Amino acid sequence: MAVLASWVWVLAGCFCAAVAEVSDSSDPYPPLWEDSPEQLSDYMMEDGNYIINPWVYTDRMGMYRILLEETAMYFAKYGPENEQNLLWGLPLQFGWQYQSGRLADPTGMTDCGNELNESLCVSVDSWWADINYYLSVIPFLAAVDSGITGISPNQITILPPPKDQMRFCYNVSDCQSAVPGTMNRWRDFFQYMQLNSSDFDGLLNYLWEAHASSLDYPTSAFGDRTKSWYHSNFLVILTEIQDHYL
Template identity: 75%
Template sequence: MAVLTSWVWLLAGCLSAAVAEDSNVSALYPPLWEESPEQISDYRLEDGKHIMDPWVITDRMGMYRILLKQTAPYFASYAPENEQNILWGLPLQFGWQYTTGRLADPTGMTDCGYEAGDTLCVSVDSWWADVNYYLSVLPFLAAVDSGILGIPSDQISILPPLKDQMMFCYTVSGCQSAFPEAMGRWSAFFQYMQSPSSDFDGLLEYLWAAHTSSLEYPTRAFVDRYAYYSDQEANFEKNWAIAVDYIAATRLPTTLSRVHSFQNGLPPRVLVDTDIAPYIADFTPLQNKVLVLLNVLGNIHHFTGSLFLTAWESAMSTKAARKLFLISFEKFLETSS
């Protein structure tokens, strides 16, 4: 239990995001937000179907923008300007992946995602892009199926990548058939969101259940992508996938200002083999510390055979414990500033 208590503070240092809200909410939006489609009709229309290409950054970001806009009424009572919408974590993470070069072709065989080439291209060879597909297309199609977006599923066409088409799904029925648990959990989230009896903690519980379920397949299916990266980046990817389960147990509120601030601790570029935390010169002390703590977490997780995760989930099983964890976030920032 002493180790578990210590981890609360370690994780607080790694993930802390409890900060005062920015008075200019739009300044916190992810990159290319305003350039992305805001409504279904902004997408190209062919044969009565709106064509969405998730392998173009603005098209995928547009799915998030539509989701945030259409779900805004359900979060209006929590804060103005949709700031407390807990779906913000998804586009902000995608935006971080874009700005740090993690959506570009890691093989270097194409110009996909690079400044000298197609800057808006999302590479199917990118581990980050492939995993994120299941946190963008799946929730979007589940929202379509729930009726929140106000458009029939047969009026939407999701385009496949140039290769590995069989590793993705493209329609409501196709995704429900291939990934029934993940789609079911997203549907449950949207149904609960529309319930008059929903509350914020309940929304977080449903969201994180859907989030973690969506990662089960891609984190196993795309392990071959690790070979395209340095050992340091590949290790970061593995540890990040593990950390999500620990974050989920805390039901971290993925609101706009919180996630925006949290991402200050994430690596600002793709890691190379010479990047040894905590000695990466062009990273901030916090970014170096995040990498160290993720390595510690990954090692503990593998050493205990996930028993540590079970203990962590048990420790975070009450609302009081989760509240105490968030308070620890704030105290850590106060003592570190």
């Protein structure tokens, strides 16, 4: 995969440090990319449903990998090997969060993400993990609902975290009720992508609207997590990015 354009990082809301970490790596893909599900059949099945646990790093990364795979045909005209796919910024940011320890339990009350046998655990107590939930599960469900994956939304089961279950949504109908604006914007993006008349600038605009909307609710809803990881610098940088590019 070629070096990704800078606007992908802008959309992902990544720090310059994250870009440097990936650029210096001999592997341009996020950590454990090859160990993550590449297709829905790689997930466990139960009663005809695909079971996805977004509180396991590789399961959540798998949703991104599937989105990249299923949308590749729509970006083929913009560059080879899916390198111009606008969605690359999302798994790269998530991989950076994992690699830097931001998905682990910051309270130290559990081993989630902190011990070798719990290294793939994504902590519900992590502000970063909670915000990213709305940048992974929501886009994935919207893509399924838009027909990108070719299956019914009823065939997807998203597992809840071990606590604070009411702070998240788990299927298309629940998420449509919980964050209707965000679901609509992601659905608009995927539906526009499938139009023959779609162009790169249009895709960029639709994606920015969806990405920004995904941050609106969780950044306010998870205010109780704000003391962890000194995320204030992230919010300052994100605000500056929004002010500059909007």
